[in-house]
Amino acid sequence: MPSGIVLSNGHTWKQQRRFGAVTMRNLGLGKKGMEHQIEEEAQQLVEIFARAKGQPLDPLLPITNAVSSLICVLSFGYRFSLEDEEFQQMMEAVDFLLKFGGSFCHAVTEVFPRLMKRLPGPHQKALFSAAMVLSFTKREIEKHKEQQSFHEPRDFIDFYLLQIEKSKGDPNSTYDEDNLAECILDLFIAGTETTATSLQWALLLMVAYSDIQEKVHREIAGVFGSSHAICYQDRHKLPFTNAVVHEVLRAKFMLPVGIPRRSVKDVNMQGFTIPKNTIVITDLRSVLLDPEQWETPEEFNPHHFLDKDGHFVAREEFLPFGAGARMCLGEQMAKMELFLFFSNLLKVFRFQLPEGVKELRKEPVMGLTFHPHPYKLCAVPRTGLS
Ligand code: HEM
Known part of the structure; x- marks a missing residue:
């Protein structure tokens, strides 16, 4: 057992x-x-x-x-x-x-x-x-x-x-x-790998979309200047930054499917019968890239999590942590880690390609988990910031 x-x-x-x-x-x-x-x-x-x-x-x-x-x-x-x-x-x-x-x-x-x-x-x-x-x-x-x-x-x-x-x-x-x-x-x-891979994707995407990176930095610098270390509560003052973190988890989900589970009884779901003892694997990808739910499912677009006034909006279809009784136990911790690591890094550094490198590969290495191809970046300190 x-x-x-x-x-x-x-x-x-x-x-x-x-x-x-x-x-x-x-x-x-x-x-x-x-x-x-x-x-x-x-x-x-x-x-x-x-x-x-x-x-x-x-x-x-x-x-x-x-x-x-x-x-x-x-x-x-x-x-x-x-x-x-x-x-x-x-x-x-x-x-x-x-x-x-x-x-x-x-x-x-x-x-x-x-x-x-x-x-x-x-x-x-x-x-x-x-x-x-x-x-x-x-x-x-x-x-x-x-x-x-x-x-x-x-x-x-x-x-x-x-x-x-x-x-x-x-x-x-x-x-x-x-x-x-x-x-x-x-x-x-x-x-470990789940959270680390998501942050790796976040930095890669900031290099690839430098306009989004600048917008995140401007939002942070505009609210806090240079001195303040960002805390989790501050996400409410940083809706764009928060939206970027959520969009990374949506667009670059590292777990395309949930952990296989077995039904403990006969279940009727939307007209389908799932008999007792059936192995059920949730297709998280089908939700995170659902063209009926997301405006531009295949694109990295933080506006998926913003309303027309720029306020952060939580989305029901945002399920990188699964759903139901067996959903991720560490969701809160992972969100806290990603927001705090990401915002504190973006506050201090400009992330850019190393000299001579034209672009980073944005497609994932496909396996049980979807992670980025190994890459290097330059974290250039922004002048005047601590
Ligand atoms: C970005 C980071 C993370 C992602 C995307 C993620 C995603 C997931 C997913 C999709 C599942 C399976 C849900 C299912 O089978 O329906 C899961 C399960 C789980 N996760 Fe996470 N996870 C993350 C971080 C964490 C962290 C930081 C912890 C703990 C410190 C954690 C602990 C767990 C545990 C214990 C389960 C099994 C829950 C159960 O079987 O009842 N995860 N996670």
């Missing part, structure tokens, strides 16, 4: 998901919470980009490190130094698991787990990688238990250990340390 959140089902999923949602909310709110951590991480990212002094740089590694550090803060309560060897090994393991997920070998391993355990192949490295992340997480759980920090919970592990305490004696409880470790593995796998 799969544990954690992403692949679990039934009672286990219900409990872990509900706990995860409440805890993400508890950790996300307020100045001391995740929001403040994301603001700090955004400033660190600005510093890393500034160190390149306008020379060509591949943004993938700094962005991935920033996003992974935030999952560490959420799960363990602190970020690792980027030079930390154990952290780097863990990131490599997560990266491998993501690449392995959805491959043919992965499918065979899911169907014949016992047989595959004995055979050589890339699944052995995947099993090793998952075991490594789980054992790293278990060591963190032990540290939290020793420090007894769950009496004043500050991170996912603290809240979970408290929940285990509260549920002692409840025969229906699925809260245990194995499930906790799986939940954290899920947060790393579901929350």
Whole structure:
């Protein structure tokens, strides 16, 4: 029986998901919470980009490190130094698991787990990688238990250990340390590449559409000048910037389909019968590019999220995070990260092509996920801004 959140089902999923949602909310709110951590991480990212002094740089590694550090803060309560060897090994393991997920070998391993355990192949490295992340997480759980920090919970592990305490004696409880470790593995796998890829797309599109980039910068500079570090609440004062972030998630969705699920009962939907036990895969692409809903579905057009007076409008058809009971658990966190990283970077830098490069490829590398071809850009500091 799969544990954690992403692949679990039934009672286990219900409990872990509900706990995860409440805890993400508890950790996300307020100045001391995740929001403040994301603001700090955004400033660190600005510093890393500034160190390149306008020379060509591949943004993938700094962005991935920033996003992974935030999952560490959420799960363990602190970020690792980027030079930390154990952290780097863990990131490599997560990266491998993501690449392995959805491959043919992965499918065979899911169907014949016992047989595959004995055979050589890339699944052995995947099993090793998952075991490594789980054992790293278990060591963190032990540290939290020793420090007894769950009496004043500050991170996912603290809240979970408290929940285990509260549920002692409840025969229906699925809260245990194995499930906790799986939940954290899920947060790393579901929350790292998704967010990092979206920000990579955002910067690429700003280079490709320099008029939109200038408009974003002018909006930010007009509202805040040079001194103010932007916080999430500020999105209400920056409707164009907010619309650009949403349009990146729509036009350059990185997950064309949702995670395959199985119907638990016969369902009748718009005249179609979906029998019990049918595998259902949501086609997110069909919604995000629906020509009946979006004015220019194939074009990158931030006006999809603006009314005629330039106010931000939320759209029902905006479903990059899926819909229903199994929709993304990290939507709020991802939106916060993308808005804060993007706006703080655009405030300080002009992103442009390296000398001699004519244009960046805008079509995605097609796979289980849609990500950009590797690219380099120049982050040129805007004069007079801190
Ligand atoms: C731009 C960033 C992100 C995108 C586009 C995204 C998108 C998605 C999608 C499409 C699903 C599947 C929904 C379905 O099957 O119907 C999903 C599930 C999930 N996501 Fe995200 N996600 C993002 C970031 C995050 C982050 C930052 C976290 C956590 C820190 C996260 C945690 C999860 C979890 C735990 C699930 C499984 C939910 C369940 O099975 O109940 N995601 N996400």
